[in-house]
Amino acid sequence: xxxxxxxxxxxxxxxxxxxxxxxxxxxxxxxxxxxxxxxxxxxxxxxxxxxxxxxxxxxxxxxxxxxxxxxxxxxxxxxxxxxxxxxxxxxxxxxxxxxxxxxxxxxxxxxxxxxxxxxxxxxxxxxxxxxxxxxxxxxxxxxxxxxxxxxxxxxxxxxxxxxxxxxxxxxxxxxxxxxxxxxxxx
Amino acid sequence: xxxxxxxxxxxxxxxxxxxxxxxxxxxxxxxxxxxxxxxxxxxxxxxxxxxxxxxxxxxxxxxxxxxxxxxxxxxxxxxxxxxxxxxxxxxxxxxxxxxxxxxxxxxxxxxxxxxxxxxxxxxxxxxxxxxxxxxxxxxxxxxxxxxxxxxxxxxxxxxxxxxxxxxxxxxxxxxxxxxxxxxxxx
DNA sequence: CACAAGATAGAACGAACGTTCTACTTTGGG
DNA sequence: CCCAAAGTAGAACGTTCGTTCTATCTTGTG
Numbered sequence: 001x002x003x004x005x006x007x008x009x010x011x012x013x014x015x016x017x018x019x020x021x022x023x024x025x026x027x028x029x030x031x032x033x034x035x036x037x038x039x040x041x042x043x044x045x046x047x048x049x050x051x052x053x054x055x056x057x058x059x060x061x062x063x064x065x066x067x068x069x070x071x072x073x074x075x076x077x078x079x080x081x082x083x084x085x086x087x088x089x090x091x092x093x094x095x096x097x098x099x100x101x102x103x104x105x106x107x108x109x110x111x112x113x114x115x116x117x118x119x120x121x122x123x124x125x126x127x128x129x130x131x132x133x134x135x136x137x138x139x140x141x142x143x144x145x146x147x148x149x150x151x152x153x154x155x156x157x158x159x160x161x162x163x164x165x166x167x168x169x170x171x172x173x174x175x176x177x178x179x180x181x182x183x184x185x186x
Numbered sequence: 187x188x189x190x191x192x193x194x195x196x197x198x199x200x201x202x203x204x205x206x207x208x209x210x211x212x213x214x215x216x217x218x219x220x221x222x223x224x225x226x227x228x229x230x231x232x233x234x235x236x237x238x239x240x241x242x243x244x245x246x247x248x249x250x251x252x253x254x255x256x257x258x259x260x261x262x263x264x265x266x267x268x269x270x271x272x273x274x275x276x277x278x279x280x281x282x283x284x285x286x287x288x289x290x291x292x293x294x295x296x297x298x299x300x301x302x303x304x305x306x307x308x309x310x311x312x313x314x315x316x317x318x319x320x321x322x323x324x325x326x327x328x329x330x331x332x333x334x335x336x337x338x339x340x341x342x343x344x345x346x347x348x349x350x351x352x353x354x355x356x357x358x359x360x361x362x363x364x365x366x367x368x369x370x371x372x
Numbered sequence: 373c374a375c376a377a378g379a380t381a382g383a384a385c386g387a388a389c390g391t392t393c394t395a396c397t398t399t400g401g402g
Numbered sequence: 403c404c405c406a407a408a409g410t411a412g413a414a415c416g417t418t419c420g421t422t423c424t425a426t427c428t429t430g431t432g
């Protein structure tokens with residue numbers, strides 16, 4: 001019955017995202033996960049490992065969401081659906097920015113956390129590139145375009161967070177549509 | 187002789203940026219600013235006010251840098267020089283992302299910090315819009331374009347931080363050039 | 373049933389940290 | 403020169419927090 005581990009990771013993901021890493025202590029996680037303190041320390045050696053587990057939980061959640069919602073489509077639609085999916089994801093979730101960015105920013109010296117964040121971003125970028133390939137772009141061109149699309153997705157989340165600008169994702173999507181329509185496309 | 191206040195704000199900006207808010211305590215700031223603990227508490231009521239002062243210090247520093255480096259130019263150059271300036275700024279500074287974003291992410295409940303971050307971003311966005319006007323864009327069009335350019339700037343910083351991608355700013359600049367060359371420009 | 377492994381509640385501890393306080397020294401303007 | 407304001411060094415306090423430990427209870431399996 002290792003559902004406890006999942007309970008803790010899920011609660012950590014949820015509470016850390018809502019309230020930030022600094023503001024949430026171990027006992028708070030224990031309460032939120034309906035778990036005993038000893039149980040948490042049985043599954044995770046220390047606080048950092050709980051944070052990493054929260055990030056891994058979110059990683060799975062987020063990429064599964066994107067892959068499910070942005071599946072079909074042809075040409076540029078393959079890519080633009082990522083923006084729609086991101087918009088839906090952010091909506092209803094408070095729009096508190098990117099948890100991976102926040103975790104890395106909060107613990108600049110912690111190698112485990114930084115690694116989890118970098119791994120996530122790499123796979124996120126790989127997903128973008130995959131969609132470009134699926135949309136018919138040449139491999140060489142997809143490799144060029146993916147970082148720029150990625151950058152628009154990241155910028156949209158950041159702008160939505162700091163400025164509370166809910167239209168940021170739409171703006172990013174529009175910009176992406178223009179860039180994808182450039183000559184040298186397919 | 188209120189240079190002490192400035193010393194503290196400068197040291198806080200520098201150390202917070204390099205090591206993160208959670209990892210830097212009051213005594214560390216006192217050491218780094220070459221100031222006594224009592225002096226810090228004479229100038230700032232509590233830790234939060236030191237953080238706000240660090241953000242205000244950075245705000246002045248950063249916007250002055252951008253305004254100085256991206257002054258001349260015509261048309262799209264007015265705007266693209268912001269990307270060059272941002273690239274130079276990030277370079278040599280460790281590329282640890284946006285301090286305002288990090289501060290807001292770290293203290294989601296602290297109204298003073300969030301306000302300082304929002305104020306900064308608004309004035310940053312206003313600078314972008316001003317450069318578009320200077321570059322010859324119609325007011326209406328500038329208001330449309332500014333958030334997208336802003337989003338590219340923000341995304342570049344975020345991508346450079348999480349992925350360590352030093353080419354992110356160049357990619358963002360290139361994307362901006364394409365967007366600015368779209369019909370309906372001036 | 374029995375037993376081992378996991379879960380629980382909560383006490384306990386040690387370290388870190390923000391903040392206050394005290395006593396002493398420096399400094400600059402009237 | 404004098405004095406008030408600012409700075410210094412460092413002790414001290416109270417709190418918070420991560421982590422460990424103990425004792426008791428559940429639970430699934432042979």
